[in-house]
Amino acid sequence: MTNDKNNNAKEQKTAQKADQTVEESPSVRHYRMIIFQGGLILVVIAFLILSFFAFNQAYFGIDLNITLGLQQISHPLFRGLMQAVSWVGFFPQSVIITFLIILLFFEFGFQWESVMGLIAAAVSLSTNSLLKILIHRPRPDANLVDVANTLSSYSFPSGHVMYYVGFFGFVWFLIFSLLKKSWKRTILLVMIGGLILLVGLSRVYLGQHWSSDVLGAYLMGSLVLAANIRIYHWGKSKQFFVS
Secondary structure, three states: OHHHHHHHHHHHHHHHHHHHHHHHHHHHHHHHHHHHHHHHHHHHHHHHHHHHHHHHOOOOHHHHHHHHHHOOOOOHHHHHHHHHHHHOOOOOHHHHHHHHHHHHHHHOOOHHHHHHHHHHHHHHHHHHHHHHHHHOOOOOOOOOOOOOOOOOOOOOOOHHHHHHHHHHHHHHHHHHHHOOOOHHHHHHHHHHHHHHHHHHHHHHHOOOOOHHHHHHHHHHHHHHHHHHHHHHHHHHHOOOOOO
16 A cells, blocks of 8 residues: 555656646747847847958958968878868869758658758858858958968858858758667767868868858858758648658
8 A cells, every 4th residue: 555655646746747847848948949049149240240340351360360370280181181171062062962962861751851951052052152242351362371272252251161051050950850869870960060160170271261251151151050940840840742
């Protein structure tokens, strides 16, 4: 009898905790949403301020110091890694890799995910092109830093970084959301996450962007990624491409 009473008491406590969790979950979600939206507003403000200064200045003093300091690393393995990370974002390999990943999602039955992957890539690149035209900041001067290859396009914000954050960031999100926990999933997340983190470093190291170009791209890329994820969830709730 004593054991039965104890078991019943435990079950009642468990049920009460579950009820409290259900009751608290809407408020928790609302609190998290407020924090998330506040974070997005701060990112927008930071990007606008940075864009204003980038529009009026070819580079900042800290930009030059960061590039010169970073380029003191002369180890061939490090330079090779930086070149490899940036190589992924150049044409034509960027287009090939993008379509291969999209086709892979489609072949595994993730039609809406493949459509949103295409949208993520297109929005990231088109937004970057528009911003570069509006701000028209020149690339780093070869007289100031070591420039791996001279590029003709404008510098702010970095196209590589925006593409990696907008597209590969969305792929990272899909893998995290859709795949079950496994060592394969972990490896994919680490590889893609590492690519996103290292691309900014590589663009500065190769002398093709200033650090402020990279920072601006991470900020705007995050906004584009957040918008794509929001659209993805909206389309998922509408059951697009579900037979």
